[in-house]
Structure formats: structure tokens, C-alpha cells
Amino acid sequence: MTLRLSDLIDDRPTDGAFRVNRAIFTDPGVFDAEIRRLFEGGWVFLGIESQAAGPHDFFTTFAGRVPVLVQRDGEGTLRAFVNTCPHKGARLAQVRQGNARLHVCPYHSWTFDSAGRNKAIKWQKAGCYAEAFDRDDHGLKPLPQFANYRGFLFGSVAGEVTPLGEYLGEATKLLDLVADQSEDGLELVPGQVTFTYEANWKLQLENCSDAYHFTSAHPSYIRVLERRQKEMSGDVVASVWENSDYWKEEAEGVGGGSYSFANGHVLNWGVFGITPAIPLYERAGELAERHGEGKRDWMFNMRNVTIFPNLQIAENASSQLRVIRPIAPGLTEMRTWCIAPKGESAGARRQRIRQYEDFFNPTGMATPDDTVSYENCQIGFAGTVEPWLQGYARGMTASVAGGNRFSDRIDLQPERSVLADSQLCDETLYHAYYRAWAARMAGEFEA
């Protein structure tokens, strides 16, 4: 590639400038490098432990282009393998999730146990194999790195990476705010929803952290909320947004803000308060006792977390876990679930699910207005008469090094933070994405 990094990311803190070139969303060479260096060159999120809870349970996913099988053996050990038969390369496990003591490859019947060991090569003795073949390991190839942080499973196709704890850094505390909502841990509500959009994966990355778009992209949803506020009944779906001023333009004072962390992890957040509109409300007292009020209050804040590059957990209207899978520069697949603390009451779970469907589903009333906007961006990115985008400048004079009084409550130490009223809508948190992106991609470019 003949491009220089500075042609793509214009990062000049002393001049108060941060600009991104449209080409990073459209260029096939950039996309190919992202797959190799970000999605197959370091830690990516694979799934949560409860997707393979019992002996011999498994689930399948991807790390970049690499098909992955996460499998628990009979003794309870969880491992990640490349989901391909060593014989002819056929995908071994065909389904998203299941239970198998043995995986038999449907093509030539090579067989593997739930620890990945080869148990049978069909007609091996009659096969007239040479010694060279016998010397090979015929088991499943483990994913070079695999680690579990509190039920969040990560893997890396590249073997030489910093340990997961170091990679996540302070962002582990953001995952703790999700994991600690129940002593029994987390689960995915049955029913996975998958959708695609015809635009670059980084549009989803940014949108999750984008407070600026809410009143512009979602006025139809806001109007529904306003109608429901006037006319509450058991028939309508209650929403936490109805009980919050967060999205209202006239709201005053600090309503939230953003934190950014090393390696591209970010959080944007807003105060919702301890309200019955949040399904967690039934545990408000218990959670304060167990974790302290500071941490409990944070669990009730609106929080959109990105663990770079492919995991997002959005706790706002409800609670969504999203996995971003880039397919092409202009095509992205999103796998989404409702994530929930185990053991919540039937009423709380129902409320969580109803809120989720209305807001998060591609068949709902909010997400389509985001994804269609991504597609409009992708079309607009061809407008390279002016290649530089201006969407990374809000909050420039409000961003400070370190945390603030809100992060102090849970001893959270971000690299940078912004405290915001409802109209500030920080865009400097994207800088963390693109600084991590630039650091990882640097080797692709001329100096």
C-alpha cells in the first residue's frame, strides 16, 4: 500500500485537530489489512461462557475469517479450535450451538472428541499411509490464544499477543458492571437475531458511542415514547427512555459523558437513576449491599461499551450484546442477543425482552434508522472531493486526561474523559478507536 497513515488519520492534538479520511471505510486494501491486523491479529470476542454451559456443549463463531469452535469437554474444560477438519478442511461443526461428545466430519468421517483429539481416521490401517502422515497430529488445531474474563470469552488467531487482562486493562471494570448484576452470572436470552447492513463495520463501532445522533435519527421512536408517556396502559411496552431526560434536548446539567481506554475500548454513559423502568430495579437494594452504592448506581446508568474491535454491550433501552463481523468494506454482519443476569424474576425478564425488541431489533423501531444511516454514509463516502470527515471534533476542548468524580466512584481509571450535558455529545471518544486502529495498522503503511 502506498498510502501513509497520516493520509488516513489526521491526529494533531496540539492543533485541536482530529480528522478521518473517508477511504478507511471504503478502500479494499485497508479492509484486508484490518482483517489481518485487527480481527486475525489480536484479541477478538468469541462468545459468553453460558453458550457452552454443560459438558460437551459447544458453539461456533468467527475470528475474522477464521471459523471457530468453542467446545467444553466432559471434564468441564473449555477450549477454542479452528472449526475445520484437518483432512480436507471441511467445516466441522455446522450449527451455531449444540452438544457433542464427538464431532464426526460429514465429508470423510474423521472423528474428534470434545477435547479436540482425533479419535478415528476412517479405514486408517487399510489406508497405506506413510510414516510422515503418522507423525502428524490429526487433532483439531487449537485457536492460538483463548481466554475467559468472567464469562466473556476471547480468542486470537495470532499467537503472540499481550495477555487478555492486559489488553482489556481498565475496561475489565466495564465488563464487571455487567457480570456482577447477578451472583449466578450472565446468560443470553434464547433467540439470536442476525442482520446485515451494506456499509463498513466501523460505522457500527462509532454509532454505539454516538450520543449526537439520538434525537436526529430516532424522532419517530421518540414520538412513540411521547405517545406512550401520555397514555400508559398494560398493553403498551414500557421503556426506560420514557423515564429519563437523557435524550431530551432541554435537559440541563451533567447527564453523562464518555471515557476512553487504552487499546481502543470506550464507554459513553448517561444517568438514568434507580428507576422501576429498569429490569434490574428489583435487585437495587441487594446490589448496593453487595457491591456498594457507587457500583450499584453505575449498573443503573445508561452504558454503551465497546471492547475493540468487535464486542459491544449496550445497556440503555434494554441490554444488548452485539458482535460485529466485517464481511467486506461495504458489508457487515451483526450477531445480536439480549444479555441478562441469571435468576431475575419473570416480570423483570419479560420487561427486558419487550424493551429490547422495540429498540434493538432490525424489526424494531430504532436500529433500522441507524443501519440505514450507515448505508447513507457508505454511499456518501464516495464523495472524495473533500476526503476528510468532520465528525471527530465535538468535545475537543472538554476532553481531559484521566477520570472524574463519576469514574472515581468505582475506581475506574480511563485514559481520557469528558463530562457532558445533553447537548455536548462528545466525539473525542472515537479518537481512542482510531488511535488503537492506527497503532495496530501502522506496519501496513509507508513511514
Add this chain to the structure above:
Amino acid sequence: MELTQSQAEQLLYREALLIDTGRFADWLELFTPDVEFWMPAWRDETTTTQDPDRELSLIYYKGRRNLEDRVMRLTSGLSTASTPLPRAVHQVTNVMVTAQDGEGADVSAAFTCHRFDVRMNRADCFFGRYEYRLVRAGQDWKIARKKIILLNDTIPTVVDINAI
């Protein structure tokens, strides 16, 4: 009075025509006020979710009031995803009255919906099955329950109530 095959077909065809021609107010009139409108998600490769209170649905509403919200959003001009509205045409086939009782009847059908997204110059096809509960309302029949089993559930950007 029993629901005839012809009455079942006419109601389902009329519903499709009202959606396809954007007559949403008339479409809403086909439903009872307490209608259950349900499109389950898929639990795995072979089974849909079964319990909307404990499992995720693609769409679940109890009450026509919620469908009115959806129609408002769709026609408000305030939703980027719905402006301009895509063009859609439903084919409803395999209509069968599967059960009758004193209050109403169960009807099963198959559907395909071709949708042309004028914004993206893109055509998609959605297909699946309907399960209806129809109840008597004077001379007419109304929809008390509509379950939509969407078979191709990897959603290309958006699927709204007018394309299923």
C-alpha cells in the same frame, strides 16, 4: 356460523392488499383491540422461540395500540428507514382452515413478500408461514392473533411490519 374457506382467503388477501397499497388505517381495522401480533426469533437452526415472555421475538405485541405505533412510525416521515417507503407485494397461498370452535377459527397460510427498497435499489424476498386466530365480529371476521414464522431470518438491514 363457521368460517368458510372463501371467507378465510378473502380476509387474508384483503389484509395483504391493504398493506401493499399502504392503506394502514384500514389494515389496523382488521385486528381486534387485544390482538396478539407475534413474529418469533429462531432459537436454533430448526426451532423458533416458543415463549415470548422468556425468549426473544423479532416482534411481539399484545394490543392493537402497539401496531398503531408502528404504523405511525412508518408513515410519519420521521424514520429514515421508512422514507420513502419500500414497495412491497405479498403472495398469500396455501390457505387452510385448520380448526373451528364456537368463537372462531384457526387459519394457516404461506407467504412470500417481495420488497423493493427504492433507497438502495435493492430487492429482497421474505417468506414463511402465517398462523391466524380469527374471531367473529358481527358480519365480519377479525384477526385476534397473527403469528408470522419468518423462515429467512438473517435480516438485510431492516424488516418492518409491511414486508412480513
